Amino acid sequence: MDIMGWLFRASRNRDGQAVTLEEAGLGHAPSAPSPGPDPEGRLEAALATRLLDGWLSNRQQVLVPHTLNxxxxxxxxxxxxxxxxxxxxxxxxxxxxxxxxxxxxxxxxxxxxxxxxxxxxxxxxxxxxxxxxxxxxxxxxxxxxxxxxxxxxxxxxxxxxxxxxxxxxxxxxxxxxxxxxxxxxxxx
Missing domain, CATH: 1.10.3680 (TerB-like)
Structure with missing residues (x-):
């Protein structure tokens, strides 16, 4: 299975009409769906989120000195x-x-x-x-x-x-x- 296809399959709007249906339910005129971020942007966002999560979970090791010398x-x-x-x-x-x-x-x-x-x-x-x-x-x-x-x-x-x-x-x-x-x- 293609990894990029797997990564982006979950982020696709499955019915393709959610934005339009929400606007119609709120009484707004339907507008053209806004373009999503490009695949590279999604990958960068996913990597940045992963990096931040890793840093936050290990921040004590990063912020507190390991040895008293x-x-x-x-x-x-x-x-x-x-x-x-x-x-x-x-x-x-x-x-x-x-x-x-x-x-x-x-x-x-x-x-x-x-x-x-x-x-x-x-x-x-x-x-x-x-x-x-x-x-x-x-x-x-x-x-x-x-x-x-x-x-x-x-x-x-x-x-x-x-x-x-x-x-x-x-x-x-x-x-x-x-x-x-x-x-x-x-x-x-």
Missing amino acids: FRALDGGQGALLVDVMAAAAQADGTVDPREAQGLPQVLGRVGAGAAEQARLASALSEPQNLGALLARVEAEGLATHAYAAALLAVNRRAQVNRAFLDYLAARLGLAADIARSLERRYRA
Whole structure:
């Protein structure tokens, strides 16, 4: 079967009189049927629709960063994300020794260098101003990166940490599906 014939057979007006009948039913004088788009135009429209549908169904993969890589960030952005990690670790009120020992390993896995490791040690020793941090994150356009960094820093099973992550996602304006996508990607 000819593919083009199959594509355009479904779009033909089967009775050929629908436009005229509708106009007659509404009391309008019948007019000549308007010419439809050419076959190439129909094909382009079908392909464009298909492409848009594919993009919309995969937009989370396109819009949300796949990896948190400190080597790809400039020094100021890396330091900011380290501060976010420290604030997330402090969210439950204390930074226990197990957390303090695990965070440098997490930083190493995401490509952080010696400068970020040193920054983490100093950031954990003092309380972080979350409001100022989040304002800087929004100004830098690092909302999804900051959420991923916070995910790596906390135990999500603890209720207070879960509440912190929910607050962080809301404060950074992350949609629920983006937050879930990041949580799946950055499982502890």
